[in-house]
Amino acid sequence: MIDDTKIRDYIISPNLSGEDLTQEVAGVDQLGNRIDVSVIEERPLTIFLNNQEIVTAMTIGDYPEYLALGFLRNQKMLSNKDKVDAIDFDAELNSIVIRTKRKTNYEDKLKKKTQTSGCAVGTVFGDIMDGIDGLKISAISTKVSHLYSLSSKINRTPSLYLKAGAIHGTILCHQDKPLVYMEDVGRHNAVDKIAGWIFDTGTNPRDKILYTTGRLTSEMVIKTALMQIPVLVSRSGFTAWGVNIAKQVGITLIGRLRGQRFICLSGESKLIWDVDLSQIKNVAK
Amino acid sequence: MIDDTKIRDYIISPNLSGEDLTQEVAGVDQLGNRIDVSVIEERPLTIFLNNQEIVTAMTIGDYPEYLALGFLRNQKMLSNKDKVDAIDFDAELNSIVIRTKRKTNYEDKLKKKTQTSGCAVGTVFGDIMDGIDGLKISAISTKVSHLYSLSSKINRTPSLYLKAGAIHGTILCHQDKPLVYMEDVGRHNAVDKIAGWIFDTGTNPRDKILYTTGRLTSEMVIKTALMQIPVLVSRSGFTAWGVNIAKQVGITLIGRLRGQRFICLSGESKLIWDVDLSQIKNVAK
Known part of the structure; x- marks a missing residue:
């Protein structure tokens, strides 16, 4: 059983009170009836x-400071040394300026960007592949029961996705507790907001x-690796290169987590099977 | 009733025989059993x-010529005048070179890209918004029965999505017939492949x-507008800005098309209600 009170332990939960994040739009449904849709x-x-x-991102607009910080961090334009x-x-101008004490290395980065801007996946490809060369993440053990708890808590958390759809969520968790729940139209933005929050706090x-x-x-x-987070979990599927990189850097990679089903394609030796398998077997058909 | 033979009328159907498009990866399932996953x-x-x-795109790798042509077209780096x-x-080098007779205007475009590269949505934002200023698409009528036929045919077409998940599809259709079915890891790539096919043919x-x-x-x-296609349909949801642009340029926009349900948020006056509404009512609860 999930303890409901724990869901309220979020440090940041989805921004349902943000009036600017959704809009009521008039249209028709399949019967031709007038409806208003969020x-x-x-x-x-x-x-x-x-x-x-540096960049113009398309975003829902909440936590611009975390999005900006996280984007620059994950592009390696801001390092731990930058204050x-x-x-x-x-x-009004839809802009945000991050000011640092000393000059950063962004000019070199920007030069590289001109050459190889990998817009197709929302990041600077040439740059970012350099960044994970030789990177190793310290593995941690993960209890299977925690995966189920997280999935259940996250799926039942009121979110903009449940309200209006067409949005991705990324949630920073510790053991079986979701801590910071960010949403955005691009999943890379949601991840960058988490990166910005980690950097800022x-x-x-x-x-x-x-x-x-x-x-x-x-x-x-790659973003997860750059953030030094050892376990990445999704209800969705995998790409082959995603799996290869996870193996290379040592990230535990779990996908297709729905109900009690999941698939682990990297780091399976770090899973702790603390759930009664006979119980799962009954549900996971 | 759908005529099954029509599904085989695709000019290009999903690339299931492409050996390089999926990979078998070994992992474990929720019971700890070893499994191979596509x-x-x-x-x-x-x-x-x-x-x-110009750019490095992340792609499954099929139809590189259409992807490259379509990307350059949708970035307005290639025009109708360019041969x-x-x-x-x-x-081996994962590269493709498009060669034109005369010099294109790409150098100006690239300069702009350096300033505003809108990686967050996979395209060059500053550029692309310019491209739709003043653009008007000639509206066409769309039968509701065609929407249902298309949805049913497309959902039952064997695809890489059904085989391996984690991929988006974009399908060019005429009336109730799907013609060209492209898939890719990024939905913008799948659309660009369609644009390339249209340009090439x-x-x-x-x-x-x-x-x-x-x-x-x-x-x-925006990509749909640049391609001069008057109707855009999805099983997924909307963003407010997507709806605004569709209204501005005159695109009929239909989303959340699942079973017999859908929502139309732009161009509803161009829908022809040729389906028995009482029948729909029974299903659309």
Whole structure:
């Protein structure tokens, strides 16, 4: 049994009170009846690092500071050594400026970006593959019962997805507790917001689990590796390259987690089978 | 009743015989049993326009020529006036070069890209919004019975999605017939392949319907507008900006098409209600 009170332990839960995040749109249904439908907002946010324009992201618009910080971190334009002096968000101009004490290495990065901008997966491909060369994540053990608890809690958490659809969620978890639940129109944005939150709060990522509603593509696995999170879990499926990278860096990769079913394609030796298998067998047909 | 033989009328159907498109990966299921799972391939494809490297896309790898042509078309780096002289695909280097007779305007485009590269939705944001300013699509009427036929045929078509999951499909249709079925890890790639096929074959887009398994985001609607296709249909949901752009350019926008349910949020006056509503009422609860 899941303890319902625990779901309320989120440090950040989905932003249901944010009035600007959904919009009522008038249309018709299959019977020709007039209906009003809640749809997700999607707006540009232009991210600057000091004086340099870096990228325009399409986002629902919440937590712009975490999105900007996380994007720059996951692009390796901001390192642990960079001290963020100020963050200036301008809601009217849809822009945010991250200001650092010393000059960052973004100019070199931006030059590289011009050459290989891998827009197709939402990130700078050439750059980011460099970033995981030789990277090794310290593995942690994961209880199967925790996977089931997380899945159940997350699926029952009121979210923008349940309200309006067309949105991805990424949730930072510790053991069987979801801690920070971010949503966005792009799954990479939701992950970047988590990265920004970790960077901003100085939270230790090395004992955490990252849960995503999106697919386990190379991009998702690479971002998880850059964030030093050892376990990545999804209700969706895998790509072959995502699996290869997870094996290479040592990430435990679990996909197709629905009900009591799941598949583990990397790091299965780190799973602790603490659930009565005969019980699962009855449900997992 | 759907005539099964019609499903075989595809000009291009999903690439199930493509050996390189999926991979068997060993893992464990929720019982700890060893299993082999089909997962989708994902590999980089670097697109060149003449001597200039433009982008590295993550793709399953089929139809690289259509992906490259369609990407450049939808980025407005190739226009109707540009004559493609040669297409050189190198499978070992994961690269493809589109060669044109005269110099294209890509250098200006690339300069703009450096400034505003909107990786977050997989396309060059600053550029692409310019492209739809003042654009108007000639509306066509759409029969509701055709929407149901298309949905049923497409859902029952053997696909990489049904085989391995974690992939999006985009299907070019005419009336109640699906014609060209493209799949890819990114939904924008699947759409770009359709754009490339249209460009390469000189097919008239103005009487077509585009069906996508993905969400109706601003990017999807903009690409559809640039392709001059008047109707965009999805089993998934909407974003508010996607709806706004569809209204602005005059695209009929239908989402959440599942079974006999759907929602139309733009162009509903162009729907022809040729289905017995009392029959639908019984199913659409």
